[in-house]
Amino acid sequence: MRNSTRRNRNIGTAKQGFGQNNKLVVPYHAQEMKSFYERLEEYNVVKRTINNHTFKFVVEKTRENSFHACTIDDLETILAQIPKDHYGDLELIILRQPTRKEENLKAVWGRLIYSYEFENDYLPAIIIEAVNLEGSFKWPKKLSVGGQKELERLKEDGHKIVMGKRYFEAEYTIENIRATQLYRTLPHEFGHYVHYLDLVIKPEKTDEEDDAWEKRWNDYHRLPTSEKESFAHSYADTFKSKLETKNLIPFDRILDLDKIKKDGLNISDFKT
Known part of the structure; x- marks a missing residue:
């Protein structure tokens, strides 16, 4: 006798939608029009002027066993070596605490955001993520x-x-994470930003400025990921090589406890 439950071999499988509502995904807040990386919890802002350019370091409080591998002084030392004309409008450096689900699903060392919503303003931002050392x-x-x-x-x-x-x-170890994020991730994300500046922001203005800008924006984001990654890797490798030649890197972690307290930050977010 024919078994009716065998008529469709996709019954009870993902092809028919089974379990799709149970997928482990980073949740989206429908009532808050922000990306997950813009939803900061408890944080402090520290301003530093580097090469006559003001950066805002936004430091989010970490969970137990999670730490920011790079201190603000570490990051400032590297940012000071990046050419000023590569800063553009980039002011925000976010030291962010990802959720446990994000660590499992979208773990990254850092990321560049071209328009980051922060305190009712939109600016380019580089995010450097805290890491759980138990992982x-x-x-x-x-x-x-x-x-x-x-x-x-x-x-x-x-x-x-x-x-x-x-x-x-x-x-994970704090030393190796710091080496990756400080000497490679930070300049890599700047590489993406310089690529964006070169192709979208810097071209000469025209009578159809708005339309031309939108076209450049769309063209840039249509570039193959491999092309953008190749540019960013090349930028970071060249930058790192120059600093190594000058004996500027590697350098010991700058953990000035008095300065951290003065900036209103939690020592526990950095110290292991």
Whole structure:
């Protein structure tokens, strides 16, 4: 006898929608028109003038066992070496505490946001994420060419990567995370921003300025990810090489407890 439940082989599978509402995703707040990385909780703002350019360091309070690997003094030291004309309108450096779900689903060392909503204003921002030192990162063994290169970069940063049965894995340490975020992630995100400045902001004005700007914006965001990543990696590699040649990096972590207190920050967000 024919079994009617076998008529559709997709019954009870993802193809028919089964379990789609149960997917683990970073939640979107419908009543708050902000991206997840713009929804900051408890934070303090510290202003620093670097090369006559004011930066706002927004430091979000961390959870237990999570820390900001880079101090403001660390970041200021690197920002001072970036050419001033590469700053553009970028003022915000966000030291952010991701949620546990974000750490599992959207873990990144940092990111560039072209228009970040902060205190009723919109400005470009670079985000550097706090990391839970009780965690570890895992990479699948089947890696693209880009993934293999990234794994080599992490090894150069000092991460002790071991091969497990299914993953490449490395434990987090504050020193290795700092090396990645300070010497590579920060200049990498600036590389994206310089690419954006060159293609969208700097071209000469025309009589159809608004239409021309919108076209440049759309053209830039249509570029293949591989092309944008290649530009940012090249920028970061060149920048890092110059600082190494000048013996400016690596340098010890700048953890000035008195200065942290004076800035109204929590020492526990940085100290391990």
